[in-house]
Amino acid sequence: MSSKLSNEVISSLSALISSLMGLHFPEDRYADLERGIVAAAGDFGFSDTLEFIHWLNTATLSRHHVEALAANLTIGETYFFRDAGSFKALEESILPAIVSARKDTSRLRIWSAGCSTGEEPYSIAILIKRMSHLFKDWNVTIIGTDINAKALKKAFDGVYTEWSFRGAPPWLKDGYFTKKDAFYEIAPEIRQMVTFSFLNLAEDVYPSLLNNTSAIDMILCRNVLMYFSPDVAGRVIHGFHNSLLEGGYLFLSPTEGLRMTSYPFKALSLENTTVYKKGSLDGPKEALAPAYAPLWQVLAQDGETRDLPLGFVGSEVREEARREPSNAPGVEAASAPVPALPSTDAAERLLRDGLYVEAARVLESIVSVKGAEGPATGLLARAYANQGRLDLAIAWCEKALAADNLNPIKHYLLATILQEQGRPEDAVKSLRKALYLDHDFVLAHFVLGNLLVRLGDPDGAIRQYRNALRLTSKMAPDDLIPESDGVTAGRLNEIINSTTRTRAF
Known part of the structure; x- marks a missing residue:
């Protein structure tokens, strides 16, 4: 290994690491960065640290490379009942x-x-x-x-x-x-x-x-x-x-x-x-009071909510949702325009922003008008699941399945909620139904593999992981996996490979 690195080299390396993975090494932590990079060089097969740093600056790094590097730079010292x-x-x-x-x-x-x-x-x-x-x-x-x-x-x-x-x-x-x-x-x-x-x-x-x-x-x-x-x-x-x-x-x-x-x-x-x-x-009880009309009024016509500052996402929407609508002076209530029914796109945006109570309100209003046949029912189940209201989430999943029992996505959604409810055996049954209806359902294979590990069936888990890898190999690395909340095919490959290495199948 090389001798101690110069401040100039470490400063440049710190900037590179920040751009690659968002890790922050200010000057007072240069010694930590140097220790980590020396250890990483050995893991990557380099006997010379400067040569390794040059390689980092010139190579096209895969996600696996970046995360292997991060593992060396973020060494966690821990012990039982620390603090x-x-x-x-x-x-x-x-x-x-x-x-x-x-x-x-x-x-x-x-x-x-x-x-x-x-x-x-x-x-x-x-x-x-x-x-x-x-x-x-x-x-x-x-x-x-x-x-x-x-x-x-x-x-x-x-x-x-x-x-x-x-x-x-x-x-x-x-x-x-x-x-x-x-x-x-x-x-x-x-x-x-x-x-x-x-x-x-x-x-x-x-x-x-x-x-x-x-x-x-x-x-x-x-x-x-x-x-x-x-x-x-x-x-x-x-x-x-x-x-x-x-x-x-x-x-x-x-x-x-x-x-x-x-x-x-x-x-x-x-x-x-x-x-x-x-x-x-006590917050959820207050937030669940009906307030559909005011919430619709803060949704743009394209179904998007206002841009809100990071860390306070939803505070304006929640405040609007609690206000009672008021009529202009001299205008009778009956003449007030009735707001148009919001779209499921609006509800999906609220779900992405973590506004689960507000999303549920919108989706309840859609379902009350359109019934359980459309996509709003499954989204409503997700909104309730994210609030921890799993009994309601399962009830809406079952309503969605009663309307369309041949939909593999709804069986998959039910399985994920059953898993959260601590019912892994029932979740496995729902996943097998989803895969019977769609043999190429990538996420169903992956989640089933995870559940089989938990249930003590490593051979079955490996089969499901291999099925998932076989399907993602047919996709471009940047292709999004359906029903995955934005996970790409390449990323799912890396997660599966890391999972199998961790558990030493």
Whole structure:
């Protein structure tokens, strides 16, 4: 390897890395960048770091190259029950509050974003297990995502060394791990509580039914945003806001919280830890009051909403939607023009902007006039699913299927909602129906593969992944996958390949 890099070289490299992947290395983090690039050079097969940097400047990098590089530059140091204050706040305040607020659904969804080698989501699973008196008969979903396939492989295996237990409570190893030589393997009952998957926070789409990141109660993303440029960090926070239910919680590291002043979260100080809360737990009840006509009036004729500042998307629309329409002086109410029925395009735009309650209002009005036969029914199911109202989402899916039982997309949508509801076996049945009706339904193959992994059928999962890869190989890399929220064929290929490497089939 080369000797220490000059400031000029590292400054140029920092600009290159920022342009390639949105990672931010200011001058006070040049040492971190140098350590990461030296490690990456070896992984890419270069014995000389300067030669590797030259290659980065001249080569056409694939998404796989970029993410392999990012994995070396964003090394996450983690251990079990890191930041005791956060876990005390979870145990004594936040989880009991969620139990009280969600007792009608008995459903909890937690996302560890940037989970590295898995200690954080497993710590949460162990905490919930220890609080089982509160979560009896609950459907608990914990997902861990990361860009680093090697780290995810370790998380999936669940085998750790003493280093992962520094500062951990004394009961942890004896109660939830089996010692094997110098290693500790996590208990199967805890491993089964967590699902790990590959996700690039800077590039991938969320919230999405595809990657199970919608209708989340709590997101933990600590020591991750620090790697991103301000613009990329803003997009990530915006995605988190849309992924969270009203009243949901976001955990960041203390320094990353400085970025939150421009976003619609309320900062809570608990156990010397700052937690960010979206809206209020009573918010959805207020927002569901009928307000169709005022909402239509803020939709442009082309079905698009006004452009709103990042971080406050939807605040103007929500305010308009709560106002009662008024008539001009001297004009009788009966003579007021009746607004035209909005289009499903308008509702889709609201869904993309994270305005799920408003989208549901528009779609309810369309369905009330046009019935369950059109596309509005399926979109309404999505709107309810993104609010966490899964019983309503399933009911509308079933109405859509009653009107058109031979539509594979509606069977697929039902499967994704059943998956969120914690009914993987029923979701598999719906996916098989979708594939019976359309053998070339790429996403159905991929999601079925993920579910079969979860259900302990790796051979079946591999068959489905191969089917998906066979179909995407016939597409151009930039072609959009139908029903995917904007995922391209090339990107799905990379996700599948990363998934299979992580799980070592």
